[in-house]
Amino acid sequence: YPQPSAPRQFHLGMFEIGKPLGKGKFGRVYLAKERSSGFICALKVLHKNELQHNKVEKQVRREIEIQSNLAHPNILRLYGHFHDAKRIFLILEFAAKGELYKHLRREQRFPEWKAAQYIAQMAAALKYLHKKHVIHRDIKPENILVGIHGEIKISDFGWSVHAPNNRRQTMCGTLDYLPPEMLKGGSKENYYSEKVDLWSLGVLTYEFLVGEAPFEDTQIMTQRKIARGEYTVPAFVSPEAKDLIKRLLVLDPEKRIPLEDIQQHPWIVKHCVKGERAYMRDSGKMRS
Numbered sequence: 001y002p003q004p005s006a007p008r009q010f011h012l013g014m015f016e017i018g019k020p021l022g023k024g025k026f027g028r029v030y031l032a033k034e035r036s037s038g039f040i041c042a043l044k045v046l047h048k049n050e051l052q053h054n055k056v057e058k059q060v061r062r063e064i065e066i067q068s069n070l071a072h073p074n075i076l077r078l079y080g081h082f083h084d085a086k087r088i089f090l091i092l093e094f095a096a097k098g099e100l101y102k103h104l105r106r107e108q109r110f111p112e113w114k115a116a117q118y119i120a121q122m123a124a125a126l127k128y129l130h131k132k133h134v135i136h137r138d139i140k141p142e143n144i145l146v147g148i149h150g151e152i153k154i155s156d157f158g159w160s161v162h163a164p165n166n167r168r169q170t171m172c173g174t175l176d177y178l179p180p181e182m183l184k185g186g187s188k189e190n191y192y193s194e195k196v197d198l199w200s201l202g203v204l205t206y207e208f209l210v211g212e213a214p215f216e217d218t219q220i221m222t223q224r225k226i227a228r229g230e231y232t233v234p235a236f237v238s239p240e241a242k243d244l245i246k247r248l249l250v251l252d253p254e255k256r257i258p259l260e261d262i263q264q265h266p267w268i269v270k271h272c273v274k275g276e277r278a279y280m281r282d283s284g285k286m287r288s
């Protein structure tokens with residue numbers, strides 16, 4: 001990974017600002033070039049008063065702290081940050097192919113080989129996160145970007161926390177990706193773990209292959225379907241893909257397929273084994 005050999009202290013004058021890359025809840029993202037090195041990056045600009053008004057400064061501070069310590073090919077790098085009187089600036093890795101959800105909407109749904117490669121990359125990123133006891137908690141297409149080589153990168157760690165965690169957060173946005181254990185009300189015993197990301201990975205797999213989330217319905221019905229683990233899989237989804245979805249969308253967090261086993265799942269192996277073995281398999285020299 002090219003490490004910008006910049007000094008630890010950054011300031012706005014060091015960057016040439018390019019085209020806008022989009023506008024999020026709390027800020028805009030721009031293409032940028034660090035003048036001395038020519039390093040291309042993305043610059044996210046957050047307005048302090050907006051963060052204060054929405055009471056999200058702590059969440060953003062935690063996000064910066066978490067993302068600054070992560071380095072993985074499928075996680076968007078946060079190289080550094082700085083601020084002036086009114087704004088906070090995040091210096092981020094540039095994902096040249098933009099937002100995954102836009103590709104998904106345009107293509108309606110992904111072919112199984114593409115979905116399987118994305119899910120294998122997500123599983124690798126989650127394995128790295130969970131090893132560092134970070135739970136993402138907000139895995140969905142809107143929080144995934146695509147790099148120049150088509151590889152995916154998890155961004156937006158706004159909801160990530162260090163495990164274990166039994167703090168309940170007020171949720172905004174879609175319920176589609178929430179696991180049953182986060183829906184449950186009740187007191188302290190609704191403790192949840194990294195396994196929440198496995199449920200969301202199941203929802204993501206389904207949405208990549210079908211083009212809509214498995215529990216998509218009115219808010220009330222979605223909550224009920226999630227709590228009961230009720231969903232149907234269209235006939236065009238292969239039995240192997242259906243099997244992986246079934247092993248992720250398990251109500252009991254402890255019974256969800258572990259990340260290590262995802263890399264060996266037949267659906268993933270079928271589409272993601274690289275090089276020699278794929279050649280041998282496809283040339284019929286190897287019993288598949």
Ligand SMILES: COCCOc1ccc2cc1OCC(=O)N(C)CCCNCc1c[nH]c3ncnc(c13)N2
Pocket residue numbers: 021022023024025026027028029042044060063076090092093094095096097098099145155156157158
């Ligand atoms: C507190 O914030 C934490 C960091 O959040 C983000 C970091 C980087 C982001 C987007 C982030 O949040 C979501 C957001 O601002 N939008 C949805 C609007 C812009 C969409 N990006 C488009 C985009 C295209 N190529 C990119 N290469 C790198 N980063 C990008 C993009 N966006």
